[in-house]
Amino acid sequence: MDAPxxxxxxxxxFAREIFEHFAVPSSDAELAAxxxxxxxxxxxxxxxxxxxxxxxxxxxxxxxxxDPKLSFIREKGSVATVDGDNGLGLVVGPKCMEIAMDKAxxxxxxxxxxxxxxxYGAAGYYPAMALSRDMIGLSMTNTTKGVAPFNGIEKKLxxxxxxxxxxxxxxxxxxxxxxxxxxxxxxxxxxxxENKKVPQGWCIDKYGHTTLLPxxxxxxxxxxxxxxxxxxxxxxxxxxxTMVDVLSAVLSGANWGPFxxxxxxxxxxxxxEQVGKGIGHFFGAWDIEGFRDIQSFKxxxxxxxxxxxxxxxxxPNTPVLIPGDPERIAYQERMKSGIPLNQKVIESLAxxxxxxxxxxxGPN
Amino acid sequence: MDAPxxxxxxxxxFAREIFEHFAVPSSDAELAAxxxxxxxxxxxxxxxxxxxxxxxxxxxxxxxxxDPKLSFIREKGSVATVDGDNGLGLVVGPKCMEIAMDKAxxxxxxxxxxxxxxxYGAAGYYPAMALSRDMIGLSMTNTTKGVAPFNGIEKKLxxxxxxxxxxxxxxxxxxxxxxxxxxxxxxxxxxxxENKKVPQGWCIDKYGHTTLLPxxxxxxxxxxxxxxxxxxxxxxxxxxxTMVDVLSAVLSGANWGPFxxxxxxxxxxxxxEQVGKGIGHFFGAWDIEGFRDIQSFKxxxxxxxxxxxxxxxxxPNTPVLIPGDPERIAYQERMKSGIPLNQKVIESLAxxxxxxxxxxxGPN
Numbered sequence: 001m002d003a004p005x006x007x008x009x010x011x012x013x014f015a016r017e018i019f020e021h022f023a024v025p026s027s028d029a030e031l032a033a034x035x036x037x038x039x040x041x042x043x044x045x046x047x048x049x050x051x052x053x054x055x056x057x058x059x060x061x062x063x064x065x066x067d068p069k070l071s072f073i074r075e076k077g078s079v080a081t082v083d084g085d086n087g088l089g090l091v092v093g094p095k096c097m098e099i100a101m102d103k104a105x106x107x108x109x110x111x112x113x114x115x116x117x118x119x120y121g122a123a124g125y126y127p128a129m130a131l132s133r134d135m136i137g138l139s140m141t142n143t144t145k146g147v148a149p150f151n152g153i154e155k156k157l158x159x160x161x162x163x164x165x166x167x168x169x170x171x172x173x174x175x176x177x178x179x180x181x182x183x184x185x186x187x188x189x190x191x192x193x194e195n196k197k198v199p200q201g202w203c204i205d206k207y208g209h210t211t212l213l214p215x216x217x218x219x220x221x222x223x224x225x226x227x228x229x230x231x232x233x234x235x236x237x238x239x240x241x242t243m244v245d246v247l248s249a250v251l252s253g254a255n256w257g258p259f260x261x262x263x264x265x266x267x268x269x270x271x272x273e274q275v276g277k278g279i280g281h282f283f284g285a286w287d288i289e290g291f292r293d294i295q296s297f298k299x300x301x302x303x304x305x306x307x308x309x310x311x312x313x314x315x316p317n318t319p320v321l322i323p324g325d326p327e328r329i330a331y332q333e334r335m336k337s338g339i340p341l342n343q344k345v346i347e348s349l350a351x352x353x354x355x356x357x358x359x360x361x362g363p364n
Numbered sequence: 365m366d367a368p369x370x371x372x373x374x375x376x377x378f379a380r381e382i383f384e385h386f387a388v389p390s391s392d393a394e395l396a397a398x399x400x401x402x403x404x405x406x407x408x409x410x411x412x413x414x415x416x417x418x419x420x421x422x423x424x425x426x427x428x429x430x431d432p433k434l435s436f437i438r439e440k441g442s443v444a445t446v447d448g449d450n451g452l453g454l455v456v457g458p459k460c461m462e463i464a465m466d467k468a469x470x471x472x473x474x475x476x477x478x479x480x481x482x483x484y485g486a487a488g489y490y491p492a493m494a495l496s497r498d499m500i501g502l503s504m505t506n507t508t509k510g511v512a513p514f515n516g517i518e519k520k521l522x523x524x525x526x527x528x529x530x531x532x533x534x535x536x537x538x539x540x541x542x543x544x545x546x547x548x549x550x551x552x553x554x555x556x557x558e559n560k561k562v563p564q565g566w567c568i569d570k571y572g573h574t575t576l577l578p579x580x581x582x583x584x585x586x587x588x589x590x591x592x593x594x595x596x597x598x599x600x601x602x603x604x605x606t607m608v609d610v611l612s613a614v615l616s617g618a619n620w621g622p623f624x625x626x627x628x629x630x631x632x633x634x635x636x637e638q639v640g641k642g643i644g645h646f647f648g649a650w651d652i653e654g655f656r657d658i659q660s661f662k663x664x665x666x667x668x669x670x671x672x673x674x675x676x677x678x679x680p681n682t683p684v685l686i687p688g689d690p691e692r693i694a695y696q697e698r699m700k701s702g703i704p705l706n707q708k709v710i711e712s713l714a715x716x717x718x719x720x721x722x723x724x725x726g727p728n
Binding site for chain 2: 075077148149150151154156174179199200202207233237240242245250275290296297303314315323
């Protein structure tokens with residue numbers, strides 16, 4: 001059976017009203033709903049409305065501050081560390097990305113490390129904000145442990161994503177958003193739901209052995225870093241996860257590595273188990289005009305995009321794409337037809353709707 | 365037969381004298397020799413004295429400027445673009461990294477995009493420079509095409525490395541230096557020399573099919589991006605190579621993608637085949653004190669290092685390492701026993717010695 005389709009605006013409004021229900025100020029609620037909507041509208045199903053339930057639970061239990069006051073811990077020219085006051089990452093994130101861009105206008109580049117914050121949705125949302133200001137934007141975040149260091153058999157790092165976006169002129173922008181593990185947890189979950197095996201190199205079981213069975217990873221095992229094993233240069237994915245963890249969490253004074261606060265209602269971490277505050281993000285922006293005339297840069301980017309697209313491929317059904325193409329294709333489709341939600345997500349939204357009295361319209 | 369061992373200082377002095385032979389100013393020659401020595405002393409055999417022959421040939425043919433005058437093309441606070449005046453990357457690189465660090469002292473961070481430059485040795489040399497100044501250093505460079513974009517069957521990007529280093533207090537620093545392809549070209553060359561097959565996922569032949577035979581890659585094939593194929597998330601390595609290419613070359617106005625100038629004497633590129641000037645580098649530095657007290661940062665880094673090292677591994681012979689460990693282990697060994705050179709490299713140095721009259725002492 002095909003998944004029921006929901007109107008993008010119905011989901012967006014529902015999320016906004018839920019956030020407002022917990023006294024999140026209107027403009028913040030709109031921001032948070034926009035970050036979730038970005039994922040749903042661009043095909044990143046794991047990071048959109050599917051996560052509303054966890055944000056809802058955490059807000060209801062008072063574990064997230066609905067009205068955070070951001071403060072600077074340190075600041076020096078182009079860089080600063082911001083305390084997110086335990087707010088929603090979906091609110092703290094966009095505000096810190098704005099600060100990074102404002103710094104770039106003044107200093108040529110801007111860098112904000114953030115501590116005392118929570119999960120911020122899709123990493124790609126933030127660099128996308130920079131495109132309309134003709135900047136190169138960058139974001140990273142550490143996340144709940146799920147990945148074993150190369151050669152290790154225990155989860156010590158998150159899927160720690162890296163996202164960066166480059167503006168173009170006539171061609172679509174180049175937008176990168178990638179976890180530093182071979183795959184995100186969500187891909188293994190999907191295989192599990194469909195009773196399928198996963199490819200070699202995605203994960204290990206709780207003893208550290210390679211496994212093709214999703215449940216063996218989910219039951220005490222771990223994901224593998226990008227590159228997977230020795231032959232695939234799995235040490236490189238570990239290096240990327242390291243870079244993200246240090247820039248996001250060690251630099252900001254947040255919980256790093258295995259101490260990153262779990263994004264789950266059923267796990268509570270006591271202060272004594274923490275090595276910092278909340279989880280950490282890292283945002284950056286470069287003002288292209290500080291390096292090169294913006295029109296020449298964009299024209300070169302157009303050429304770059306065309307050159308890559310023109311690369312012959314082995315199979316005409318899998319042409320060479322540009323980073324960002326899959327999300328763009330999903331966007332065009334979903335804004336026309338609606339956003340497919342699976343049964344588990346629909347049920348979670350129904351529960352939220354019942355408990356709050358806020359109606360969700362749809363499906364189509 | 366074991367490879368003959370050379371004294372580190374003998375190789376370092378030889379390289380310096382060769383550069384001076386071509387009227388490279390003494391202090392620049394010393395800098396360039398230091399960058400090459402860093403590779404040899406840290407076990408990065410592909411990027412050290414083994415490449416002297418190519419630098420030598422390019423200098424002899426007048427294709428590289430022995431005495432470049434660096435100039436700012438644009439500058440704005442923490443960022444700038446520098447024209448390398450077609451100098452040795454080994455000279456332009458360290459000078460631009462210094463500029464980035466000076467900017468970080470003034471503005472909190474510093475970013476230098478460089479065009480009109482040439483190959484700069486091991487990417488890891490540059491962030492290592494930042495450690496003694498208590499900064500986080502970063503470097504990237506685009507390189508001669510050798511890697512196919514994900515799903516493509518033609519070389520369009522270089523092995524485009526990313527290097528970043530983080531200072532620590534009592535533990536050794538965390539030092540990342542990684543190509544964005546599954547492996548560097550040198551690894552396939554070594555397998556070829558030893559008449560061995562390479563693992564699945566390293567390369568394709570000239571028709572775009574996966575091959576295990578090094579000669580089929582070397583004969584018109586291509587390396588694959590980190591992640592290799594669909595199951596391994598090869599699109600992520602393509603994203604990383606894209607990021608490096610755009611920041612190093614599109615942003616600086618250098619030759620990007622397949623237009624990057626080959627590092628070889630037998631290939632000459634006419635101006636009409638170029639889309640910019642030389643190849644491109646990208647250097648960055650963050651002043652940690654702008655984000656967090658440096659002593660707290662370093663103490664947290666020590667904890668981070670210990671936490672990762674304590675991860676259990678499946679095989680006690682392959683414990684969890686810290687990025688930078690393999691290079692550190694090689695360094696300790698080589699500074700004691702000497703630097704092993706293979707026969708082909710020894711012959712290339714003998715030719716240079718004959719042609720210049722500059723003596724190379726050794727092996728031990």
